[in-house]
Amino acid sequence: MYCIETKNLSHRFSEKEVVLNNIELQVPEGSIYGFLGPNGAGKTTTLKLILGLLKKQEGSISIFGKPFDKHRIEILKQVGSLIESPSLYTHLTAKENLKIWQKVYQCPMSRIDEVLAIVGLSETGKKKAGKFSLGMKQRLSIAIALLHSPTLLILDEPTNGLDPSGILEIRELLTKINKENGITIIISSHLLAEIEKMVTHIGIINKGEILFQGTLTELHEQQTKTSSIVFETNDNAQTNQILQAKGLQSSIKNEQVIVPFTDRKVIAESVAALVHANIEVYQVSTMKNDLESIFIDLTKN
Amino acid sequence: MNFIYSVQSEWIKTKRSSASWLCIIGGFFIPLIYLLKFFYDGNSINSYKVDIWKILFNQMWQNMATFLLPMGVILASSLIAQLEFKNNTWKQVHASPQSFTRIFFAKFTVIALMTLKFFLFFNIGILVVGVLPSLVFDHKLPIQGIPITYFLRANFNYFVTCLPILAIQYLISLKFNNFLVAVGIGLLGLIGSLIAMPWKYVYLIPYSYSPMTVFPGKKDFPIYMYAFVYFGIIMIISYIIYVSKKEKG
Secondary structure (H helix, E strand, C coil): CCCEEEEEEECCCCCEEEEEECCCCCCEECCCCEECCCCCCHHHHHHHHHHECCCEEEEEEEEECEEEEHHHHHHCCCCEECCCCCCCCCHHHHHHHHHHHHHCCCCCCCCHHHHHHHHCHHHHHEEHHHHHHHHHHHHHHHHHHCCCCCCCCEECCCCCCCCCCHHHHHHHHHHHHHHHCCEEEEEEEECHHHHCCCCEEEEEEEEEEEEEEHHHHHHHHHHHCCCEEEEECCCCCHHHHHHHHHHCEEECCCCCCEECCCCHHHHHHHHHHHHHHHCEEEEEEEEEECCCHHHHHHHCC | HHHHHHHHHHHHHHHCCHHHHHHHHHHHHHHHHHHHHHHHHHCCCHCCCCCHHHHHHHHHHHHHHHHHHHHHHHHHHHHHHHHHHHHCCHHHHCCCCCCCHHHHHHHHHHHHHHHHHCCCCCCHHHHHHHHHHHHHHHHCCCCCCCCCCCHHHHHHHHHHHHHHHHHHHHHHHHHHHHHHHHHHHHHHHHHHHHHHHHCCCCHHHCCCCHHHCCCCCCCCCCHHHHHHHHHHHHHHHHHHHHHCCEEEE
């Protein structure tokens, strides 16, 4: 079952400005779903619609299998969120900030100390949230999101502005709570490298449209599909002919002959055929598209 | 019960906030001036002879109701509502399991409670002004008892005159994310109403009711009823605007 499912979700800020176009988001239960896209792609708008922070215009949103608009309060009781920058009362301490939400969610007071320990902010004492570093603010925001032991966490760019160690800390924390408590997490980012190490599923959005959605394994398969073998020889035209004669879809680009990667055997057989035809082979290499370049390719197109 | 929890949650937000400090400073400002004056003159309210508490109470309230009370209410209500904009927390509030109606009224309740806190401090200040100089100079308590019922009724009436201001400032603060807009409009409304006080239709300005209570010739006007009606109308408009807002964070 999907924890979050949207159908034909579209949104526009004005007649001409279409921000989302038929978004079909499917976030499986128990997954860490990376919601990727460049800045302005529509990630925050999608997440705001899911949380009811924006009035829905078209399409449907269901969370835990229930339509959001009809079960808003019931659903939000089980959802923790962090949208864009931290939402903290800067004149209050970490504990006081959590106390505000403890009153609303009516969870045990002991949870305040528990979540502060989880995010490593137990020792902040009387220090006001306004005096916290950005990393501490982000962690306190995550503590607020975790306070009522939600089953779904919606995090919009939670690592924004953090240094590498801060990013690592948040990543470890989220992986831990996902594994230990089975919390479904949807986390948005504009940097694939930042989240690819923790996510199980990925959705890529650009210009308000979903370009890819699936498991990380499926994205890796796409990565293999888009890898190529590159030949550098003394006669590219003849090399191209020989490889095409072998049934390969070769082409010449930048004074190199490029063949889509299918199997390692192809490399050995191709080199043997070229040597047999007296072609001097200077270099054979495989060009693997990393996930980042797939992401860039997808979003560029 | 849920509503009470929301009010408690909203009340925590006011802790150490500017609005909270304003309540203390605003509430004790006039009593402090009176206290200094009594100490300077070497007097106490015992020198009034007749209705000593009522004289003190009315004198102090006159000073308060003309400008400081409406101004304090403008500032405090705007500051509380603006807390969410300032801290970028509206989105967190609206993503919590509270109905929009509950959020709207819980927040307003806290603003009203904050105004009552302001009243409480002012009344404590009045009592201190009444008692402290008497103890210092005469070494005896004021010669007359405190007219509690009179105090409570008058406080209630002054509170009613604040309601239209509370409602309109709440509306403006929910609508605009700039604190200065709310305070600017409030200040213009208040100064405008003071200038227009001799005008027979001054009651059309929602900021006028508190100064009207002390303005000669306006006391016979049904101030409290008009204040209630104005308050009701503005609250309904505020609620509709708030609930139908397309973007909530």
